[in-house]
Amino acid sequence: xxxxxxxxxxxxxxxxxxxxxxxxxxxxxxxxxxxxxxxxxxxxxxxxxxxxxxxxxxxxxxxxxxxxxxxxxxxxxxxxxxxxxxxxxxxxxxxxxxxxxxxxxxxxxxxxxxxxxxxxxxxxxxxxxxxxxxxxxxxxxxxxxxxxxxxxxxxxxxxxxxxxxxxxxxxxxxxxxxxxxxxxxxxxxxxxxxxxxxxxxxxxxxxxxxxxxxxxxxxxxxxxxxxxxxxxxxxxxxxxxxxxxxxxxxxxxxxxxxxxxxxxxxxxxxxxxxxxxxxxxxxxxxxxxxxxxxxxxxxxxxxxxxxxxxxxxxxxxxxxxxxxxxxxxxxxxxxxxxxxxxxxxxxxxxxxxxxxxxxxxxxxxxxxxxxxxxxxxxxxxxxxxxxxxxxxxxxxxxxxxxxxxxxxxxxxxxxxxxx
Numbered sequence: 001x002x003x004x005x006x007x008x009x010x011x012x013x014x015x016x017x018x019x020x021x022x023x024x025x026x027x028x029x030x031x032x033x034x035x036x037x038x039x040x041x042x043x044x045x046x047x048x049x050x051x052x053x054x055x056x057x058x059x060x061x062x063x064x065x066x067x068x069x070x071x072x073x074x075x076x077x078x079x080x081x082x083x084x085x086x087x088x089x090x091x092x093x094x095x096x097x098x099x100x101x102x103x104x105x106x107x108x109x110x111x112x113x114x115x116x117x118x119x120x121x122x123x124x125x126x127x128x129x130x131x132x133x134x135x136x137x138x139x140x141x142x143x144x145x146x147x148x149x150x151x152x153x154x155x156x157x158x159x160x161x162x163x164x165x166x167x168x169x170x171x172x173x174x175x176x177x178x179x180x181x182x183x184x185x186x187x188x189x190x191x192x193x194x195x196x197x198x199x200x201x202x203x204x205x206x207x208x209x210x211x212x213x214x215x216x217x218x219x220x221x222x223x224x225x226x227x228x229x230x231x232x233x234x235x236x237x238x239x240x241x242x243x244x245x246x247x248x249x250x251x252x253x254x255x256x257x258x259x260x261x262x263x264x265x266x267x268x269x270x271x272x273x274x275x276x277x278x279x280x281x282x283x284x285x286x287x288x289x290x291x292x293x294x295x296x297x298x299x300x301x302x303x304x305x306x307x308x309x310x311x312x313x314x315x316x317x318x319x320x321x322x323x324x325x326x327x328x329x330x331x332x333x334x335x336x337x338x339x340x341x342x343x344x345x346x347x348x349x350x351x352x353x354x355x356x357x358x359x360x361x362x363x364x365x366x367x368x369x370x371x372x373x374x375x376x377x378x379x380x381x382x383x384x385x386x387x388x389x390x391x392x393x394x395x396x397x398x399x400x401x402x403x404x405x406x407x408x409x410x411x412x413x414x415x416x417x418x419x
Contacts, residue, residue, distance in 0.1 A: 008140050013130050013191050018144070020189070021123040022151050024084065024182030027091065027175050028116050030155040031056050034175060035094075035109065037159065038168040042099045052109050057348055059113030061341045065207070068118040068337030072330055076122050076195055077187040083117040084183035088176035090115065095169040112176075117183050121336030124320055126191050135269055142266025142317040149258045149313060207335035212275075212326035215384035216319060217342040219282065219377045223315065224346025226289055226373030229354035230254065230308075231347075233366030236358045237295060246298055253302045257309025265314035274321040275388040279381045281318055285311040286374025292367040308370075322388070346373075 009015045032053045039049035070079045090112030099105050127140045162171035186192050207213055231251075238247035270277060288308040295301065319339060327335030350373060358366040381388070 008131065008136055008143060011131055011136070013189055014140070016189055017123055017126060017130065017186060017191065018147060020182045020185035021119045022147055022182070024080075024117065024119045024179050024186060025151065026155055026158070026182065027087065027112070027179035028060065029151050030159045030175055031060075031112070033156045034159050034168070034172055037163055038094070038172055039099065041163075041168040044099050048099070048102075052105060054348065055106055056109040056113040057344060059110040060116045061345050061348075063114040063116055064118050064121070064337040064341045065334055067115070068121050068334035069207075069331070071118060071122055071125075071333040076192045080117040080119060080122060080183050080192075081180075081187045083115045084180045087112045087115040087117065088180050091172050091176045095172040098169075118333060118337045118340070119183060119186060120340055121333045122186070122192070124324075124336045125332045126195055128324075129195060130191050138270065138317075138321065139266045141320040142262050142313070144320070145313040145317040146259055146262035146266070148316070149255050149262065153252070153255045207327050207331035207338055210326045210328050210335075211387045212384075212390065213323065213335055213338070215380065215387050216322050216326065217338055218384070219380040220319060220339060221342050221346035221349075222373045222377035222380065223282070223285070223312075224343040224348075224373075225350035225353070226285075226346075226370040226377070227312070228347030228350025229357075229366060229369035229373060230289075230292070230350075232351050232354035233292070233358060233363055233370065234305075236363040236366050237301065240295075240363055241298055249298070249302050250305045253305040254309040254312075257306040258313040260306075261310035262313025262317060265317055273389070274318050274325070275381075275385075278315065278318045278322060279378065279385070281311050281315045282374070282378045282381055285315050286371065286378050289367070289374045290371040293364045293371060295364050295367065326388075 009018070035053045035056060036049040039045075039052055067079055067083055090108045090110075094105055094108035094112070097104055097108070123144065124141070127137050127144075131137050131140055159171050159175060162174055166174075234247050234250045237250065238245075285308075288311055291304050292301075292308060294304075296304070320336070323335050323339055324332065350369060354366045354369045357369050361368075
């Protein structure tokens with residue numbers, strides 16, 4: 001398992017691109033907790049903190065596909081680095097001006113969110129040109145999903161450490177300075193500087209004109225909804241057991257499960273179309289969420305949370321392959337950015353739905369939202385099976401797959417993202 005990932009990281013530029021992207025995404029991965037801690041330190045209530053965090057999240061959801069399209073049109077350095085700088089300046093404005101003028105605070109977080117650079121989609125667009133072989137790209141997608149879980153686990157810990165050592169305002173400044181440095185490290189690399197999207201057909205819908213991509217986005221809206229609802233239901237479960245630390249254990253178990261599942265998924269060579277494989281993984285993901293509604297004792301619940309997380313990273317990694325196969329020619333960064341946006345909007349919706357569910361029916365109903373989200377995601381994939389079975393993009397360079405025992409490459413995989 002480890003040997004496969006080391007093989008990828010030893011490839012020229014791979015470790016730099018992965019590390020730079022993760023550091024560059026720190027501001028986005030830590031923004032919710034950083035904004036909440038800053039707002040509370042400035043004397044604001046949880047309602048205001050939630051509203052500011054929501055404004056940031058919605059702005060990010062709008063900005064990601066727009067900036068992704070700009071990357072496809074103009075290249076990575078001309079978009080990623082300026083966007084990272086403007087986003088950081090938005091957070092600097094919040095840290096310096098505080099909450100004295102609320103419209104200014106909202107404007108600051110909206111600017112920060114709107115200009116969050118699409119580093120995540122950019123990295124996935126670079127993997128084929130950096131790694132070459134299809135099986136290595138598949139493993140890189142899995143490693144990418146695992147790395148996300150690490151970032152979303154360690155990022156908030158870094159913020160809380162900075163708050164403890166200095167202040168919430170200093171945490172905002174440091175995290176966003178690191179974000180700019182991460183983006184700079186990526187765009188100065190040779191793959192990022194030389195990458196060019198394939199020629200694209202002019203169309204106002206861009207990547208969204210692909211029916212298969214729309215089907216995938218519909219499914220992952222509900223996967224995001226499931227994950228967002230677990231965050232709220234987990235807080236309610238911790239309250240029921242009278243210990244705030246219980247919430248931390250549940251989220252850590254969920255992340256650990258995702259780490260294990262993603263590492264195992266990437267270690268294996270898979271045959272067959274990823275669309276069919278994704279349906280099976282999402283079915284297992286939904287099945288893993290359903291037992292959470294039992295809300296047993298803390299030890300058992302922690303184990304169930306770990307089990308529920310096992311199939312999350314594999315689902316995300318497999319979805320990257322589906323995006324690559326269904327994104328219209330010349331729209332790969334935009335398509336990956338739409339996946340990020342849809343997942344985030346789904347998570348926000350899950351948070352919004354789970355709150356009333358907990359208040360009306362108790363903690364179990366909050367976890368029931370997660371189970372319903374997983375089932376809905378599976379139903380979308382099943383209902384759109386014919387659409388997903390037909391990738392829209394013919395590969396410019398077909399790379400022989402070592403995953404297929406017959407030596408046949410999975411149709412639709414393209415390595416032609418680099419001019």
